[in-house]
Amino acid sequence: MEFSWGTGQEYRRLLLSLLFLAAWKAGTGQVRYSVLEEAKHGTFVGRIAQDLGLGLAELVPRLFRVSSKGRGDLLEVNLQNGILFVNSRIDREELCGQSAECSIHLEVIVDRPLQVFHVEVEVKDINDNPPVFPGTQKILFMAESRPLDSRFPLEGAADADIGANALLIYRLSTNEYFSLEKPSDEERVKRLGLVLRKPLDREEAPEISLVLTASDGGKPELTGTVQLLVRVLDANDNAPTFDRTLYEVKLLENVPNGTLVIKLNASDLDEGLNGNIIYSFSADILPIVKSKFYMDPITGEIMVKGYIDFEETKSYEILVEGIDKGQPPLSGHCTVMVEVEDTNDNAPVMEFKFLSLPIREDAPLGTVIALISLSDLDSSVNGQVTCTLSPHVPFRLVSTFKNYYSLVLDSTLDREKVSVYKLVVTAQDGGLPSLSTTASVSVEVADVNDNAPAFAQPEYTVFVKENNPPGWHIFTVSARDADAQENALVSYSLVERRVGERALSSYVSVHAESGKVYALQPLDHEELELLQFQVSARDAGVPPLGSNVTLQLFVLDENDNAPALLPPGPGGGPSAVSQVVARSVGAGHVVAKVRAVDADSGYNAWLSYELQLAAGGASSPFRVGLYTGEISTTRALDEADAPRQRLLVLVKDHGEPVLTATATVLLSLEDSGQAPKASSRALSGAAGSETALVDVNVYLIIAICAVSSLLVLTLLLYTALRCSAPPREGACGPVKPRLVCSSALGSWSYSRERRQRVCSEEGPPKTDLMAFSPSVPDSGDRKDQQPATVDSLSKVRDSQESSPTPQFKSINSSVLSFLYSPILISIHDHWKNHSFD
Incomplete structure (x- = not known):
């Protein structure tokens, strides 16, 4: 049956055969299709989306794409219907040459989540190459004395197709002198030649013209021809003969020039010049053979003269003829088959296709970072490649297909610990000695905002003298963020709240970039002894992270009030x-x-x-x-x-x-005479004062008892609440230790409890009650100091301890809060007024 691309019925049969052969899955999970070479643009290959288990609606959102290593755009996928079709001309001989198997490997990649599929499309051969002879004409010289059944070898035709399309049948044009010796299927070397069936007579026919036709087994059948011109010579009766018609030789690749391949020996029964043999390659030998080998015309030695590479050509067929020097010269022929043996001379080759660089530090485990394809030009064990990864990295290699690996994330990442990983990937073949290739890969870790700004300590104590100028720089806060770029860009702000009747921002401000804290107005120790507030640090990440630091601002007293x-x-x-x-x-x-x-x-x-x-x-x-x-x-x-x-x-x-x-x-x-009147007035005044003092003492005792009872109750309630309730942001910090100094005058104590608390949760300000006792003055020098932090508090304590002081008896500020009530204040003032009268 003849086949033609123009026949519609045969074209439909071709499509049916393609549908029957497409979309079968191998044990490894890959999808295989087949397509004929030279198929037209748009030819259906397979429903690739359906065969891979992908819905048509998810092809575009998941960035469905197909890539072919070194194959260009031969095949394409219609994203609307998920069909794989032929996009451009496919020439099997151009892709795979004479290889029995020819396929196109496709990598199908989809995202969200990332998946990689492997698809092989087998390219079927069609009969698109006719048999081709080495030349259009061949001249044969034959002595008229050659006996019947003498054989004259011919060079056959070559067909670029494979299988039945390359199965050649030879026909010789009709003549009375020669018949065609056809090679059999069992023969390893397909021998083709002319057999003499009728004695030659130069005087009758000095030149015979023949036509040799080669037909392949394809449908439609293609043919090639060569003209054979036989010139009949007279004289020399015996042609040189070789020991064998076929010599087989094994030769390692990469042997040096001058290496002996084989030494041939032919014999001629003639004597003299008719028996002197000259060895040479046949005129029909391929040019590549002439470039690789050299033959000594005298000794018959075949030697290497070019680079022998197994990956280039695995065997060479050398046609040799021995020609005597008779007139006419006679020749004998033999064939030398040189089988090239592979050596492990090619290191593996790695190709990387990066998919997820840089990789986010919060990437999930199993994220595919890169695809690695391996290849080795050697064969058998020498071409079997394994891939390994350097240890102690949070990645691993996963074998997805033969000579294909995926580099995936194996453990969690932290950019703040390691920002760039240097990976060493090693590919090693199985040859002896083994060859390997290493590649260094840098995997950069992208930052995410997972670190909040952190202060060096949770609380700072700052001292500033009162009556400072407006805009005075009192302290600088600094927070460090372990992230990078905008995630580490820190800005500062006040945690706004009320300070009595005023907003905190009316007292202090903080520079958003530098973290410098400024006093916006002059501070007055007599009005405000302690200002406790918080500064917030926020980064510029999404979402932003932040933290707070507490500042305790003590306003130091200056002598700005006269007695x-x-x-x-x-x-x-x-x-x-x-x-x-x-x-x-x-x-x-x-x-x-x-x-x-x-x-x-x-x-x-x-x-x-x-x-x-x-x-x-x-x-x-x-x-x-x-x-x-x-x-x-x-x-x-x-x-x-x-x-x-x-x-x-x-x-x-x-x-x-x-x-x-x-x-x-x-x-x-x-004078003393007037003294009785004065004494009388004094006694009457004293009596009144005594009566008033008794009344005051009674009230004072009652008030002290009430205050003591309330104090005990308050302490118990405060202790219970403090133990049960968690600390609140913005609450006042713990009371600082009391500073106690001593000198020759006695001792005095100054408690930091004596301050006006500005926490919005507390009640009216508290102050210590001081009792003075006389003492002898001492001389000493003092220096006003303004410490800036808690570390410099010891300097203030040393300065105060070295100065003469009166003796102060401090009462807990919790008790003093009751003394600010109008009744207790009036009793207290009344008692003070009568204490020295």
Whole structure:
């Protein structure tokens, strides 16, 4: 049956055979199809989407794509119907040459999730190449004396097709002298030749023209022809003969030039020149054989003269003829089959196709990073390649198909620990000795925002002097983010809240980029001793991460308040004290008392009293207590003392610079005769004072008992709440340890509890109650210091311990909160007014 591409019926039969042969799956899971070469554009190959288990609707969203290693765009997939079709001309002989198997390997890749499929499309041969002879004409020289049945070998035709399409049948044109010797299927070397059937007669027919036709077994049948021109020679009767007509030789590839392949020996029964044989390659030998081998015309040795490569050609067929020097010359022929043996001379070759670089540090396990294809030009064991990965990396190799591997993620990644992995992939074949190829691959880990900004410590203590200028830089916060790029870009902000009646942002601000904290207004220690707030650090990642740090801002006192004189009693003025003194009092008698307070704290609030001398420089019979303000006599009064004494008492604090206030004390000296009246008035005043003092003491005892009971109840309730409730953000920090100093004057304690708490959760401000006791002054130098952190607190403590101080008795600030009630304050003031009267 003749086959034609133009026949519609045969074309339909071809499509049916393609549908029957397509879409079968091998044991390895790959999909195989087949297609005829030279198929037209659009020829159906297979429903690849259906055979791979993929829906048509997911081809475009999952980025369905097909790639072919070194095959260009021979095949394509219609994403609308999932059909694999022929896209361009497929020439089997161009792809695979004379190889019995010819297929196109396709890699099908889909994303979300990433999947890789392997598809093989077998290219079927069609009869599209006719038999081709080495030349269009061949001249044969034959002696007329050749006996009947003499054989003259011929070079056969070559067909680029395979199988039945390359199965050649030879026909010789009709003639009376020669018949055609056809090769049999059992013969390894297909011998073709002319057999003499009728004696030659040069005088009758000096030249005979024949036509040799070769037909293949394809449908339709294709043919090739060569013209044989036989010239009949006269003379030499015996042709040279070889020991065998076929010689088989095995030769290793890569042998050096000059290596002996075989030495041939032919014999001729003639004598003289007719028996002298010259060896040569046949004129019909292929050019590649001439480029690889050399034959010595005298000795008959065949030697290597070119590079022998098994991967280039696996065997060589060498046609040799021995020609004598007779007239006419006679020749003998033989064939040398050289089988090239493979050596392991080709290292494996790796090709990478990266899919997921850089890889995110939160990528799931099993993520495919790269596809690795291996190849080795050697054969058998020399071409079997295995692939390994350097150890101690969070990746592994997965064999997906023969000589195909996937590099996948095997364990979790952390960019902050390792940002780039240097992988060494080794491909090794099975030859002896084994050859290997290594490739270095850099896998970069992409950052995700998984680290929040972190401060060096959760809390900072900052000290700043009061009366600072507006915009004063008081501290710098700094947070570090272990991420990279925008994920590590940190910005700072205040955690806004209320400070009493005002917003926190009215006191301080923080620079968003540098983290510098500024005081927006002058701070007043007497108004605000402690400002506790939080600064937030946020990165620029998506979503942003952040953390907070607490700043405890202590406002240090400066001596900006002068001593203030307290009124001596009802009806008295703020700066003048009048008192009647009997002249009969003795030395050491207290006649008056000057009282003053200072709004500052510490040294700045420690007051001392001095008596200013009179204008004439005369000595006064009175003195004032340095720290008590009590005015007493230094001696017994006499008639020489002026009846009215005007004393100026200078009140000074211990700040730098020293601030002062002046009190005027007017003393009236009375004689003893007037003393009874004064005494009477004094007794009546004393009796009233005593009665009032008794009443005050009763109220004071009642108040102290009530305060003590409330204190115990408050402490119990506070302890229970503190143990049960978790700490809240923005709550005040723990109370700092009390600073205790000692000197020759005694000891004093200054508690950091004496401060105005500015936490929004707390009640009214608390302050310590101080009790003063007289002491002898001491000299010493002090230096104002403004520590910036908790580490410098020890310097302040050392400075304060080295200075003379009065003795302070501090009461817990929790108790003092009750003393700010109006009743307790009035009792407290009343008690203070009567304590020295």
